[in-house]
Amino acid sequence: MDPIARLDRLPLGRPHLRLLFLLGLGWALDAMDVGLIGFTLPALTREFGLSPVQAGLLGSVGLLGMLLGAALGGRLADRLGRKAVIGYSLFLAGLGSLLTALAPSLAWVFLFRFLTGLGLGAELPVAASLMAEWSPLRLRGRMVVLLEAFWAVGWLLAALLGYLLVPEYGWRLAFLAGALPALYAAYLRLSLPESPRWLMARGRVGEAAALG
Template identity: 55%
Template sequence: MDIISRLERIPAGRFHYQLLLLTGLGWMFDAMDTGIIAFVLPVLARKWGLTPAQVGYIGSMGLVGMALGAVLAGSLADRFGRKKVFAATLVFYSIATGLCGVAWNYTVLLLFRFLVGFGLGGQLPVAVTLVSEYAPAGKRGRFIVLLESFWAVGWLAAALISYLLIPRYGWQAAFLIGALPALYVFHIGKKVPESVRYLLEKGQVAAAHQLVSKLEEESGLAVAEAAIVPEKAAKFRPAFQDIWTKGLAPRTVMLWILWFGIVYTYYGIFIWLPSLMAGQGITILKTFQYLLIMTLAQLPGYYSAAYLVERVGRKATLAAYLLLSALCAWFFGQGGSVVSILFWGSMMSFFNLGAWGVVYTYTPELYPTRIRAFGSGWAAAVGRIGGILAPIFVGYMVSARSGFMNVFIMFTVVMVLIAGAVWFLGEETKGKLLDEISR
């Protein structure tokens, strides 16, 4: 039995859940540093007298960095390893977030937000690739959705930090707290393993065999003595044309539509949500309180998706959650009472973030090992283009007084369109081995 077959037969156990927690904490810090800017913006807009268009540019600048970081880190992870790039990007974006706290004007803040985004964009596709390459086939979808659920915890941390610190110590304090995750890198170096598939791709057979043997022993399985290497194609450096081969081109098209649309709606809604609510006459303090409640709703959204993704499948769960998120966005945009805003806002968070969990499950499954991080990185980068455009576009809609309702009608239409793309163009990957799917 070759090393990959041995790895695939290992049941989910302590090692897998520990890896989920270790990478999940990194994911949580990603979300915390991303979320802080959303809560800072309405305060900063008043302090610095920013126009809606300028607010939109601050929200978008991080996405510009994310787009570049996703492409570069995906390529670097395929070349230098998942673990090293995961650790390096965490340190990079944490330090950059701390620098945002000492920004002395609008232009400098834009620069620092670009650097934050560059690190964040690099880490996300690398983390999901690492977990997907270890998770057992029958539970891989659930593991990736649970990994993505740490995003909600990070946004909840951002909301709490903002609620507790900004009114008392100012917006700078929230950014300075965001630098602390850099210290987590020391734990990553000790506890996070390198991907077995990556080790084999690089010819490090002894290291891969040792890792799998340790997992077999911990799981109570017979430890194989011989290190049999699976058959593989000749080594090559990932290139752009590799994701556009005959078998992969349709998958790439579907993933790029999906990523563009879901990132467009997510960052357009959630980066602007505190400012949009404040613009409706809700006080900053009340806005933070309401957003805490909406953020809490994201957690059951993830967990429900984690349950359905292995029972109903990736395609149906993702399409359904996108459509339901669209429905909730429509009703949320109608405004109304506080109860109505809280209910539809919470349900929108529930379904939108549940869909995100499935996206991160689905994406790496559609590419072979040699270009998995590279292909995932490109899909994420295309998504970041949507994220760049959305905050700017919403800013211009606010400046033009298009209305709260029209902003959410736009997001409703986009989510319906990407749900259709998934349903008509997507492939089902539930329960299949990574190497079987990726051919």
């Protein structure tokens, strides 16, 4: 039987739930990083004396990075595989957040927020693709929706970090606290399975069959 057809007919099981958890963890951490800039922007404004225009640009530069990352992520995922792009992009996002926490000046904060957005933008659509390509056909939409629900978890985490850390310890510690789990999640992504559909498209039929 065609490996793809077999995967489409499989009942929902532990491999699907494990994949949902691993992808959802990264999804939540991505959302947390996006949310953190909103909760840290007042502290950044005070420290660097930002004008309203500068504050708006700082809040948006990560979104610009996400736009570019999303445009590049899909192409790279078709060439390198879903697993590789998800792992590398999440690592880039975590590294960007870590460097933001260590930024020596406002110009560096802008650059590192852009790099963070680049990683986030590349990771999110490819993670959704991998979840869809692994899910049983009749549950594909539901699994992607469950993955996207982790976004709300990430925003709650961002609000919690903003409330607990920023007033007492400043914005740097908040970004540091956001970076370390993201870097760990990137490490966990090494255990992700590759997309069987991508393997089939690359002619790696034996590997795709082994996944099924």
